[in-house]
Amino acid sequence: MHVSPLAPRRLDAGWQCVSTPAGACPTPETLDTFTNWLDAPVPGTVASAHRAAGIQDDSLAQPYAMLDHWYRTTLEVNGKRRLRFNGLATIAEVWIDGRKVLDSDSMFVAHDIDIEIAGKATLFLCFRSIAPALAARRGRARWRPKLAQPAPLRNVRTTLLGHMPGWCPAIQPAGPWRAVEMIGESSASIDRVEMASNVDGSDGLLDVTVRFYHAQAPEDLRLQCGEASVALHWRDAHTVTGRVRVRDARLWWPHTHGEAARYAVKIAGGSFGEISLGHTAFRSIEVDRGADGAGFQLVVNGVPVFARGACWTSADIVALDAPREKLSAIFETCRQAGLNIIRVSGITLYESDTFYELADEHGMLVWQDFAFANFDYPTDEAFERSVQREAEQFLARTRRFASLAVLCGGSEVHQQAAMLGLPFDAYQQRLFTEQLPAIIATMRPDVPYVVNSPSAAPGDTRSMPFGTRGGVTHYYGVGAYQRPFDDARRAQVRFASECLAFANVPDDVALRAVPNASRPHEPRWKIGVPRDPGAAWDFDDVREHYLRTLYDVDVARLRYEDPERYLTLSRAVVADVIGAVFSEWRRKGSICAGGIVWNMLDLRAGSGWGVIDVFGVPKSALHGLARVLQPIQVLITDEGLDGLDVHLVNETAHDICVRVDMACLRDGALKVAGGSRELTLKARSVERVNSSELNGAFFDIAYAYRFGPRAHDATHVRLSDLDTGIVLSEAFHFPDMTVRERRDVGLSVAVEQNDGKWTLEISATELARWVHVVDPNYYAAVDWFHLAPGSTRTVPLIARNANVRQAPEGDVFAINGMRGATYRA
Structure with a gap:
């Protein structure tokens, strides 16, 4: 996205950080005894500074949130400016030289500070230990979940990433995880831009408000949206507004159902020249509850959509802020697989504007949980004020994005309470039933709201919130609870906002990248295998159940006698299971309107929940989805x-x-x-x-x-x-899914290069099951597929990293083949 030179300037250079014991330095003047300052990326975290200094990922799993951390940089300013802190994790102070100018107790709230400096000043950010906040009394919780530790995290507005044993690495966030910006360096500096679009009949309406930091002499300006144009009106010396109508607007669609049409938005005229404000789009989104009121189907522009995708955690668990290039590659991978929705879970955080821009661009719907999960949250006035500000800021900055399709109170709050035996009335929280809905009704009435994920249909006080026959559910019947395939139909799932979690085995190249982690069942391997807290099983066990029941394999024996075969069949069986469930849900006559797989991205190397590994390479699970999710x-x-x-x-x-x-x-x-x-x-x-x-x-x-x-x-x-x-x-x-005998299926492969891009031409004389490519420097864009006898498949190859200079060289295998086929360019 082109950024106007009048936009805020990121203060992303010249930062250093140092860690101290909690409470050791009450002011910047007391930092003199600490000399081990590190260069620090901003936006970023203390963990990302350590990573940049050469600390290995395994050593980054530390309780950073329990220490104090100081950041510093030098400001050179003459005059008035505004500093904007878009995210400080979590208990933070801001100091200018020796003067404290801000206290913050939420990583989800942005702050503006007006300063006036003549010359140089040192900007300090202090991130205090959250231990005192955890120790503070704030009312008694009605239940204590096992997901996140310690239990008083319910009182602190921070992400649960880093605090969930068995779910993700214990890399606790601390630092300026969102950008620090300076506003006001130009006489025409823009403080903020607000855009809101809606559909009026066949037209699109766009409302724009631009606020300048410095007072302006009013002059004639025009707002342009595509080819449409309208004069802007000055509300005051700082603020200009306008509404433009785009006749017969091209609507924005999820990519599976049409074009993700967007319009460039600009300000033109006067002394400003042309100012780009980014893009907007027009669409309508509703929820169809069905004739019985118990369903849940997204309806985009009047068309029912089968929503399918994966749950989002973080593209960078260390820094919490991934670059645009990395995010764009993930969105493109999801698009090619036929996914059309991403759910940002309440255990995580609110994603960046770049994330939503890319969702708009790629035609990907976004289900956004507010950052709440599992806990019985406080009800005091201070907490409610913090939540109000958090929600309003998030909705204000994402108002421009068409991709935002569902807003949800949080993750598994109702489910947690119900599973602990509380009745319906006992686990209702005003936060979810009153406060958040009221904010949304005011700021994003065009986006449907779901009280919790999962939750029963509105008005249903008798069903469990995780029941499958109404509302939205987390369906793990096939999957964690090891049910047979027919359970996917018997459960009568209406919409699965989570489903089908497995310990998905990455390819051999990814496994070899982690020493001692490529051998299944070894201690290092098990570090990368997720598990639910308190469970006597992990998600390797889930995958192995289907390996045993579908393929009739003696899993333990195969694992120690032929570990390579064990890994290959482990990859294949997950693709089989996922394909069977989504085939059931997409069939004619199905009442299911969507499924969102847990999880999209691995948070560490190994056999994690992600359908994409830590290196950005799709696993067999994503290829299995791609086989059944195309438009x-x-x-x-x-x-x-x-x-x-x-x-x-x-x-x-x-x-x-x-x-x-x-x-x-x-x-x-x-x-x-x-x-x-x-x-x-x-x-x-x-x-x-x-x-x-x-x-x-x-x-x-x-x-x-x-x-x-x-x-x-x-x-x-x-x-x-x-x-x-x-x-x-x-x-x-396959009436019999076992692979009892392997035979020569006549696999052959040829390498071709066109316009600098490599492809494989893969053929088989007999039916080849789960054909897959193994190449140390490239991975297959299309992989883990069946090949009919006498047919050929063209498979594009993608370099594993930008530094690859070697020509492709590898092998193609099928799980029912006696031998593979080798290729070399």
């Missing part, structure tokens, strides 16, 4: 005695003429049954075709009748464009 998609569900149902999804705004081909294969290549059909898929529709309609005769395609030996090993369904013959989507079904 144009063919899916298969096993209907037992009724055979297989083939579901054809078209989320686009256009009808498409397609051909459906089905082949039942024996010995990986011989077609023993099948058929085809041509039809028109209506826009925004899901159609269903039963396998018997395609076969034209009885065939025990699901191997449900078992009148004799199974006649086939797999069913392959291909959806093609009728006019061009281009394959739009493929789906596979």
Whole structure:
């Protein structure tokens, strides 16, 4: 995004920091005895300063929040300025030379300070230990969750990242985690810009308020939004406002359903020249509760959307502030996988403006929890004032973003209380039922509000907040609770705002990057495996349950006799499970309107919850999602005695003429049954075709009748464009998911380079299951897929880092293949 030269200037250079015992230095003058100052990145944390100084990630898991930390930099100023502190973690003081000018007790609140300096001054930031705040009495909690420790964290407005044993590294945040800015260096410096858009019939309306730091002589200015333009009005010498109407506005859509249309916004005229204010977009979002009032489906621009995505934690657990390039790569990876929603969980924090800009740009919906989770929060006036300011500031700065689709009170507060035995009335909190809804109604009435994740449908006081048949749920039936696949239908999930957590094994390259962590079940390996506090099992155990039940594997024996095979099948089985559940939820007749996987990103190296590893490389789980979440998609569900149902999804705004081909294969290549059909898929529709309609005769395609030996090993369904013959989507079904025998499936691979980009052409003479690429310097943009006999797949390669100069060199494998295929450019 282009930043106007009149915008606030980041003070991001020349910082140093030092850590001291709690309370050791009451003022800057007492810092003289400490000489071990470190150069410090700002925005950043004490942990990120230590990382920049060469401290290894393993050594950064420290209780920084229990010490004091001082930052300093030199200001050179002549005249009046405004300092803006966008985020100070957590109990903070600001000093100019020896004068304290600010106290702050929330990392989620921004502060402005007006200063007047002639010459040089030293700006000090002090981050005090949170221990006194934890020890302060603030009323008795009605329940004490195990998620975050210690329990008095409920009293402190800080992220739970770093305070959740078993969930994430214990890197406690302390420092200026958001930008420190200076305003007023130019006579026309902009203090702040507020933009709010809405839809009026077929038009878009944009309201803009620009506040200048210095008083201005009013002059003629115009507000431009795309091609539309309107004169601005001076409210006072500092403030100019305007409303522009964009006729027949192009609407913003999640990328799965249309174009994420955005409009450039500018101020033109007068002595200012042209001032870029960024972008805006127009869309409407509502929630359809269904005829029974118990459902939850997002409706964007009048169109119901099946929302699918993953929960967000942090793209940088150390600094808490990831660069735009890293965030952009993550958004692009999610887009390619067919995800269209990201949930920022209440255990984390409020993301940056850059995060929301990229969500707008990539057509990604954002479900934003307020930063509350699990606790029974205080009700005193000071806490409520802090929350009010926190929520209002967040909503004000994100008002411009179309991607903000759901606002939620927090994570698992109601669930925690209910699971501890409290009745409905006992765990209601005014914070969630009154205060936050009132703020949203005033500032973001265009965004639906959910009281908690999970929570029962509005008005339902009898169901558990984590019940699956109404409202929004955290569904771990298939997954943590090790239920069979049919539970995904029996549970009647309406919307899963969390689901399907596994210890997802990264690729071999990522595993080798962490010494002694590539051997499953060893102590170093287990450090990277998440677990719920107090549970006697971890999420390796969850994955291994499905490895045992679906693939009929003696897990322990495989793990110590053939660890490489164990890792390969571990990656494959997660893709199978995820694909089966989302195929069920997206099928014709499903009442489910969305699922958000826990979790998007790993927070440390190893077998974590993330579907993307710490190096930004997609894991098999994300590739499994990509196989079933595309806007144009063919899916298969096993209907037992009724055979297989083939579901054809078209989320686009256009009808498409397609051909459906089905082949039942024996010995990986011989077609023993099948058929085809041509039809028109209506826009925004899901159609269903039963396998018997395609076969034209009885065939025990699901191997449900078992009148004799199974006649086939797999069913392959291909959806093609009728006019061009281009394959739009493929789906596979295996009546027996085990891999008892491996055979030569005829894998071959060729390397090609076009316009400086490398691709692989991968072919197989027989059906190849879960084809995957292993390359030390590149990873496959399309990986972990099935390859039909006689077919070829083009796979783009992506360099693992910007410094890669080597040509691709690696191997391609299939889990049912005896041998892989080697390639070298």
